[in-house]
Amino acid sequence: MNRKKRILLGLVVAGLMLLGVGSGVKAQSVASNGNEEMKTLEGEVVEVVEEKLLSDENGEERYWQVLAVRVTRGELVGEVVRVENGSEMMSSLERYEVGDLVMVSWSKDVEGGDIFYITDYVRRNALFWLFVIFVLMVVMISRWQGVSSLLGMAVSFGVIFKFVLPRIAAGDDPVVVAILGSLVIIPATFLLSHGVNRKTWVAVAGTLIALVVTGVMASVFVKAANLTGFASEEAGFLRAYNPGLVNIKGILLAGIIIGVLGVLDDITVSQSGIVEQLKKANSKLKAGELYRQAMVVGKDHIASMVNTLILVYTGAALPLLLLFVDNPRPFVEIVNYEIIADEVVRTLVGSIGLMLAVPITTMIAAVVVEEK
Known part of the structure; x- marks a missing residue:
């Protein structure tokens, strides 16, 4: 399959996925809170009418x-409304200025009067331009291969938002759903990003095997550590929103599987490519020698990738970790908290899966290349 056909296929698949997502997901601007109907508006701060610095008893x-x-968006487009901000002490309280784009909740009081309050900033513009810069960098540096990888990314999002998330929300086993979604994401994204060739198929095989091993280990150690999946506030919200329907522990496992999947691509394709290049450089090399030489690079790959994973997870959990700085409680007690144990299991299981992917893929590639 040549480059143009690959890109055309990717466009068709991505288009179908995104059309499905678009038809299946509807934006909701009205929320029900008891008997009170709450609507969401968007607007721009045009004037700070009054402002005071207040302090409480603390x-x-x-x-x-x-x-x-x-x-600027919603039922009252064009109207100017007055919004009071800061009447209650909240940790996320912001001081707004003229020109700020904000989300405004609109409801009625018992007497039918309008109640407006700001809930958040409008961030779409910043996100849009960041995405544009990302796409331009990918295309400018990687050219057509970058375009193919973007199509692969679209397929991944399509599978996740059209299949994985709806099925989990409907009460299906999150682990089974994540694995089934991966069976579509892996070949589609790998083939689009790296072409239909022996190197890619070897990487697909290595990734699938490593993913299964990671899933089994995650299941074993989540059970062994008695993790419930309720360490995050979002899990509690899901339980309250759909009581008894969503398997929270399964979501924890599915998250580990999908998280590792994103990094396996880099490792497996690289190791497969290294074996191929070694064979081209010396056609007399046998499978055992190919494996040994490729693993010299693979060990460096493992070291750098594990360090990267640790830093990524640490960066994501930085606010949490700061809570334990200078904490009088001992480490052996702190590490037992589920909110910490969650991250430890996620990080170590993911790292083990990535490490195993290197020898597994290298071995497969060495055998396949020798039998050519």
Whole structure:
């Protein structure tokens, strides 16, 4: 399959996936809170009508503001509404300025009067331009292969949002759903990104085997560590929203599987490619020698990748880790908290899966190349 056909196939698959996502996901701007109907508007702060610096009995300071917000999206488009901000002490309280784009919740009080309050910033513009820069960098540096990889990314998102998330939300086993989704994501994204060739097929095989091993280990150690999956607030919200329907522990396992999947691509394709290049450089090399020489590079790959994983997880959990700095409680007690144990299991199981992917893929590649 040549490059143009590969890209055309990717466009068709990605288009079908995204059309499915678009038809299956509907934006909701109305929420029900008891008997009170709450609607979401978007607007721009056009004036700070009044502002005061207040402090409570603990010395905590906050700004109280009355803002004029012009509605730019929603039922009241074009109207200017007055919004009070800072009447209650909250940890996420912001001080808004003229020009800020904000999300506004609109509801009615018992007497039918309008109640407006700001819930968040509108961030779409920043996210859009960041995505544009990302796409341009991929295309400029990787050219057509970069375009193919972007199509592979679209397929991954399509599978996750059209199949994985809806099936988990419907009550299916999250681990089974994640594995089935991976069976579609792995070949589709690998073939689009790296072409239809022996190197890619070897990487697909190595990735699938390593993923199964990772899933088994995750299941064993999540059970051994008695993890429930309720370490995060989001899990509690899911339980309250769909009581008894979603398997929270299964979501923890599925998250580990999908998280590792994103890194396996790099390792398995690289090791497969190294074996091929060694064979081209010396056609007399046998499978055992090919394996040994490729593993010299593979060991460096393992060392750098494990360190990368540790730093990625540490960066994501940095606010949590800061809570334990200078904590009087001993480490042996802290590590037992589920919120910490979750991250330890996620990091170590993921790292073990990545390490195993290197020898597995290298061995497969060495055997396949020798039998050519």
